[in-house]
Amino acid sequence: MDDEHTANQAAVGLLAKDELSDAPKPVLEPKSRTPEGFVVHDVIMIGAGPASLAAAVYTTREDIETVIYEKGVIGGMAATTDWIDNYPGFPDGISGLELSDNLRRQAERFGARIELADVTNIERGDKHIKIVTTDGDQYARAVLIATGSDYKKLDVPGELTYYARGVHYCATCDGAFYRDKKIVVVGGGNSAVQEALFLTRYVTHIDLLVRSKLRASDILIHQLEKNDKITVHIGTTTDEIIGNGKFVEKVIGTDTLKDKKVEFITDGVFVMVGLLPNTQFLKGTKLQLDGTGFIKTDKDLQTDIKGVFAAGDVRSGATMQIASAVGEGATAALRIREYLES
Amino acid sequence: MPKNITIYTTNTCAYCGMVKKWLTIKGHTYEEVNLDASPERTQEALEVSGQLAVPVTVVTKQDDSKEVIVGYNLSKLAPAVA
Numbered sequence: 001m002d003d004e005h006t007a008n009q010a011a012v013g014l015l016a017k018d019e020l021s022d023a024p025k026p027v028l029e030p031k032s033r034t035p036e037g038f039v040v041h042d043v044i045m046i047g048a049g050p051a052s053l054a055a056a057v058y059t060t061r062e063d064i065e066t067v068i069y070e071k072g073v074i075g076g077m078a079a080t081t082d083w084i085d086n087y088p089g090f091p092d093g094i095s096g097l098e099l100s101d102n103l104r105r106q107a108e109r110f111g112a113r114i115e116l117a118d119v120t121n122i123e124r125g126d127k128h129i130k131i132v133t134t135d136g137d138q139y140a141r142a143v144l145i146a147t148g149s150d151y152k153k154l155d156v157p158g159e160l161t162y163y164a165r166g167v168h169y170c171a172t173c174d175g176a177f178y179r180d181k182k183i184v185v186v187g188g189g190n191s192a193v194q195e196a197l198f199l200t201r202y203v204t205h206i207d208l209l210v211r212s213k214l215r216a217s218d219i220l221i222h223q224l225e226k227n228d229k230i231t232v233h234i235g236t237t238t239d240e241i242i243g244n245g246k247f248v249e250k251v252i253g254t255d256t257l258k259d260k261k262v263e264f265i266t267d268g269v270f271v272m273v274g275l276l277p278n279t280q281f282l283k284g285t286k287l288q289l290d291g292t293g294f295i296k297t298d299k300d301l302q303t304d305i306k307g308v309f310a311a312g313d314v315r316s317g318a319t320m321q322i323a324s325a326v327g328e329g330a331t332a333a334l335r336i337r338e339y340l341e342s
Numbered sequence: 343m344p345k346n347i348t349i350y351t352t353n354t355c356a357y358c359g360m361v362k363k364w365l366t367i368k369g370h371t372y373e374e375v376n377l378d379a380s381p382e383r384t385q386e387a388l389e390v391s392g393q394l395a396v397p398v399t400v401v402t403k404q405d406d407s408k409e410v411i412v413g414y415n416l417s418k419l420a421p422a423v424a
């Protein structure tokens with residue numbers, strides 16, 4: 001754990017050093033304009049996670065001018081992940097923050113430009129695609145949507161009331177407030193188990209509430225079994241979060257194996273119960289989504305709107321792995337190149 | 343332009359890095375309180391924001407009034423530092 005901590009500090013150091021650097025970065029210039037005189041970018045990517053940062057490495061190396069819009073964190077969910085052990089090429093693992101920063105620097109090295117603004121709509125015109133952002137309208141010949149996904153809510157009483165006052169969705173952000181305290185983590189997948197293991201650096205004890213069964217990978221389950229700070233409660237639902245008006249005090253659940261109510265006295269609850277696609281901004285478009293809101297694409301990662309591609313966690317059928325997102329990003333970039341040349 | 347800006351952060355918080363990055367791009371300087379390096383100031387961060395979360399950005403304006411922004415929220419950060 002000390003090694004991880006040191007690596008994270010090193011990652012933050014890298015970020016800070018780079019932020020303060022005055023070294024000029026090459027930025028590719030747009031090559032065309034609309035008849036009204038507005039700049040038309042070769043490609044606009046929405047979301048600066050691993051999929052689009054990887055795609056940008058490929059597009060910029062082909063001299064395809066690339067702008068990436070990000071409303072949240074560069075690196076997306078990967079950046080908020082404490083430690084990544086399953087991304088090939090890093091035999092000792094790498095912190096999510098450091099991997100994200102490496103991806104960003106690699107994309108910028110070849111001329112990608114990252115803008116910190118929110119995209120609220122996209123509209124297909126005859127010749128160009130209009131991208132509506134909080135920094136004004138932009139135009140592009142092609143678009144890559146790689147907005148990723150976000151953690152699902154539990155949708156139980158008390159969850160919204162105590163958000164950020166005991167209810168959290170980001171362990172790497174808010175874990176430090178639980179030094180020497182007792183917490184609950186909800187979920188049984190890789191994210192929940194990994195975040196629980198991360199949080200043991202701060203807390204005295206964790207009750208891990210798993211609705212059905214553990215779905216995390218075996219290596220994480222082995223680490224979980226060896227960790228005496230975590231008690232796993234299999235078959236336990238989370239029904240209500242109760243507080244004193246200011247902060248969380250306990251979680252009420254149901255032990256479905258014994259069919260009885262259970263209570264966990266706690267200082268906080270970290271929720272990691274699955275993912276939802278970040279596609280709310282597409283509601284005004286005709287872009288086809290699947291039943292849970294993920295973007296449908298063809299085998300070339302193109303959506304049903306010509307010139308609009310999708311890659312990574314936001315795509316229907318995605319495996320929710322960073323390695324897959326990076327691979328999809330590279331594929332999308334090559335397909336975008338073909339599209340722009342056609 | 344604000345009189346000063348203080349940000350409460352932790353080492354592993356990606357959103358904290360984004361706030362710092364955005365302020366730097368916009369030409370603002372800030373004081374950083376890292377709660378991993380100074381855990382004794384965690385209660386102070388909680389009292390300032392009322393929330394158990396970082397980043398917490400405290401913007402002190404020219405008239406000494408303060409605005410507190412929790413999280414990486416550009417729609418609140420931008421007017422607060424204008």
